[in-house]
Amino acid sequence: MNNELIVTSSPHVRSQDSVKKIMWSVVLALLPAVFAAVYFFKARAISVVLTAVVGAVLTEYIFQKVRNKKIAIDDGSAVVTGLLLALTLPPSIPLWTAFFGSVVAIGLGKQVFGGIGQNPFNPALVGRAFLTAAYPVLMTTWTVDGVSTATPLSKMKMDGIATDTWNLFVGQIGGSLGETSALALLLGFAYLLYKGYVNWRIPLAMVGTVFVGTFAFGADPIFHLFGGGLMLGALFMATDMVSSPTTKNGRWIFGLGAGLLVVVIRLWGGYPEGVMYSILLMNTAVPLIDRYTRPRSLGEVK
């Protein structure tokens, strides 16, 4: 033995998980939804997804370069944001708008706060909120097979027309790229659960609250579960680690709060949707939630 012994503090072994592994697993988990989008919207879906992802990664790169930070675009986190944003966009969106949305998502949603781990909001939702505010018409034009249609939620809200439940679940409905197939989203989520890379309390609480809430107020709960962005939001955006609580009770509260907000916005608000704003609003409450749900430590007398 001729080399120096390494001295570091304990523990001397670590688990195999890394941020990179987790992020790329999320990318993998989003692929079924991307495939579903491609199936329903063909080449259009591919261009929107690619544009959003390239926009996100490029913005991340530029920020890291300019700030002289380590280039870490290979950690997959910007790819996740790009994908998530793309899945919230209508297929008919102009590509430059999608690109711009990604720039805002990473720039304003993440990098201004200091990059990975620092963002109080889900970056993809920041991007989408920006686009909704800046280009309301582009963001609510839905096309299926060249024919302009409305989303199930807006059809219901505006005209009182319901959509067939099976179609809602499997897909083939009007809506954004990732809203069409709950099945594809659940498939991806199941994979993350199996890997232990996602928490289930938030989506369960959120979806459960929407189900019970809409049912209690006489709306069709199944319809509210699958028609619109709830599944995408609850499974992949509300669960964003950085912007959700770290305590178990906190996660229940976060999901419950987000679910309640969705019910209120959808049933009494001016928007047919509401998932995006619900999650963003709950994001602001995370530090507070964590503070008040700190578990009693072993042996602590509170």
Place this chain on the structure above:
Amino acid sequence: MKALTFKQGIHPEYNKELTKDKPLKNAKRPEEVIIPIKQHIGAPLKALVKKGDQVDLGQKIADGDSFVCAPIHASVSGTVKDIRKVTDPGGNTVDAVVIEAADEDTLNSGLDKHESLDELEAGEIRNIIREAGIVGMGGAMFPTHVKVSVPDDKNVDYVILNGAECEPYLTVDHRVMVERPKSIIFGLKALMKASGAPKGIIGIEENKPEAIESMQDAAKNDDNIEVQALETKYPQGGEKMLIEALISREVPAGGLPLDVGVVVNNTSTAAAVADAIRDGKPLYERSISITGRGINSPQNLIYRIGTSIAELVEQAGGLKDSAAKVITGGPMMGAAQKHLNIPTVKGTSGILVLVKDEVEDFEPSPCINCARCVDACPMFLMPTQLVNYAKHDMVEELEEWQVLSCIECGSCSFVCPAKIPLVHHLRLGKAQVMAKKREEN
């Protein structure tokens, strides 16, 4: 038997197969021992010998007046060559007695031999334990006689023996349980009598079925002693985790197991107690696992305390070229050593040598708030928040969020995907709170 456990915790790779079936054998008698004369948590000791003195095996060479201390004994017969400062495995600079071994050992400890516990009062047992210099051999090195001295206002109903050996790689307690179960039971009974506890429980992780069987067999005639399987999960051997798992009691923050009527000892410690009572043999030797992929011939040895790590490594075939890190103790809580010229102490239960591939360089990235550390912490702390507070010197928040309850088990650092050295920061955080407390007093 249903395996019991505590809540949360982690599942590291155990790597016990390297040494678990290797019987204990005596290490070569060293030609020289360097015996640090502070090998316990508590007050320092004074040397009872000086340069040039002849000493016998088992002779007391250092002792103190304080209640919380444990004397030190010569681990070979020979001549005191020197008394000088050395660095112990914990990184502390301490006085040490250097003894050059004579050709032969003569045991001369001044301790009587007792065939049975019936002839001994509780106080006499405690005295033997003290005089034999017995301390917690799991690594903490807290004087055992202090643990079993129950104040008048407290009542103890259980002595729990820790046979979990939850640290990966180590197989010392495992071997002692397989090879010396009767001694462990004898020691347990002595500890029960010394503390006035009517019942004893031995908790053993499920991944050691041979040890469970061996202990069950040895305890089969004792109705008041129970052998209980524990789930294999780290840190199952933590005092508070054991108590939680075995008898569902919660040690109050800042308190001791005594506060909930329990005394916890290591199985190897119990065996040492038996040796002291039956054979008049003080704690001058113990067992160790020398293991890991960086050592040529991993094995379990019984060594004289004060033998240098270099010598033990040599006897286990030496380091491989790929060796990159040498740890005393296990991989979760052990200490990495700069070199091998370090004496062993009563708490040295393992020498673990990791190879280059296993010692990744863990470059930390920012916390992604994934809460894996929160979900792993057996004490139900929030490591990510505590580390944040520690980095910003937020002492009040550190205290309020219970940083002092951290047992430094390393579970949080282990699971962190961002490879943040959480425990390191937690130690600093604890030190900040302690400093504040000292100031206030």
